[in-house]
Amino acid sequence: MDPSQERLLRSMHAAGVRRxxxxxxxxxxxxxxxxxxxxxxxxxxxRAVSGSAPGLFAAPRLASLPPVxxxxxxxxxxxxxxxxxxxxxxxxTRTRAVPGEGATRARIVFVGEGPGADEDRTGRPFxxxxxxxxxxxxxxxxxxxxxDVFICNVxxxxxxxxxxxxxxxxxxxxxxxxxxxxxxxPAVICALGATAVRRLLRDxxxxxxxxxxxxxxxxxxxxATYHPAYLLRNPSAKVQTWQDIRRVxxxxxxx
Ligand code: URA
Numbered sequence: 074m075d076p077s078q079e080r081l082l083r084s085m086h087a088a089g090v091r092r093x094x095x096x097x098x099x100x101x102x103x104x105x106x107x108x109x110x111x112x113x114x115x116x117x118x119x120r121a122v123s124g125s126a127p128g129l130f131a132a133p134r135l136a137s138l139p140p141v142x143x144x145x146x147x148x149x150x151x152x153x154x155x156x157x158x159x160x161x162x163x164x165x166t167r168t169r170a171v172p173g174e175g176a177t178r179a180r181i182v183f184v185g186e187g188p189g190a191d192e193d194r195t196g197r198p199f200x201x202x203x204x205x206x207x208x209x210x211x212x213x214x215x216x217x218x219x220x221d222v223f224i225c226n227v228x229x230x231x232x233x234x235x236x237x238x239x240x241x242x243x244x245x246x247x248x249x250x251x252x253x254x255x256x257x258x259p260a261v262i263c264a265l266g267a268t269a270v271r272r273l274l275r276d277x278x279x280x281x282x283x284x285x286x287x288x289x290x291x292x293x294x295x296x297a298t299y300h301p302a303y304l305l306r307n308p309s310a311k312v313q314t315w316q317d318i319r320r321v322x323x324x325x326x327x328x
Contacts, residue, residue: 134292135258145177147256151249155229161245163230163238169196173225173253180260180325182223183207184250186268186300187238193231198224203301207265210301214318223257225250227272243272254290260328262293263321266300284317287324294328296321 141147152172158164171188174197183199191201199207207224211217228238228246238246250272254262264270267280273290276283280297288295298317299310 132291135255136292138255140258141256144256144258148177148253151252151256155249158229158245158249161230161242163228163232163242166233167230168193170229171196171198171226171231172229172249173198173223175219175223175225176221177223177257179221179223179257180328181217181221181263181321182225182254182257182259182261183263183265184269184273185224185226185265187226187228187235188231189235189302190231198226199301202305206301206304210314210318214315215322223253223259225253227268237268243268247272254293259293261321261324262290262295263317264295264297266303269300270295270297284313287320294324296324 155170155172158170164170167188171192175182185199185203185207188198189201189203191204192198198204208219211219211222227250228242229249232238232242262273264273270280270283271277273295274283274288274297276288280299283297284299288297296317298314299307304311304314
């Protein structure tokens with residue numbers, strides 16, 4: 074085995090690929106979609122090792138799919154479908170659905186939990202008190218404008234009394250979030266709070282156990298951080314959030 078094959082096998086092993094199909098005798102081995110020896114592949118291996126979403130191993134990496142031909146039209150189509158959606162019980166209590174908003178080609182996507190009262194009234198994500206804090210993070214902390222990023226939620230309709238979305242509600246909305254992320258193909262996703270982490274990474278561990286590492290959603294790095302509403306109640310956690318946001322910026326610059 075030449076050194077490059079050995080490197081490839083080692084990296085695939087590190088990425089969790091335990092067994093390769095043996096090439097059939099007399100035929101050239103088909104090209105394998107394994108990581109190449111590039112810095113991006115090394116980063117991907119690190120993410121895969123540090124922890125990919127187990128439930129998403131079967132889902133193709135976004136970068137391996139043909140890009141969505143017209144991301145703006147796809148996001149508009151998702152928004153229309155969200156507004157008409159009656160797939161779960163949240164449609165019965167919503168005032169307005171909240172599909173999400175921002176740059177069609179955003180490098181950074183923030184994913185929150187679900188609309189609150191202000192969002193339900195306006196149809197826009199993160200416009201209440203938690204939203205003002207998220208704006209501060211984006212504008213004062215990251216030196217970006219809100220319109221430079223994309224902001225959306227796991228569920229697109231307000232859960233009554235701002236309760237945590239139930240699993241069937243998050244699942245009913247899952248296709249919308251997946252399509253938004255596939256259309257945008259961000260460089261990095263910032264998961265705000267445990268509900269977003271649970272949905273994107275299929276990982277039920279508490280947020281504190283998932284912070285500080287880079288995770289993976291279909292080949293896109295994911296950083297988990299505290300939800301702005303949690304920061305309003307626990308301002309001392311802003312220090313850790315700022316560390317997470319710095320990592321988000323680093324990944325957005327790198328990719
Ligand atoms: N909290 C969320 O998770 N999303 C919003 O849009 C507003 C508050």
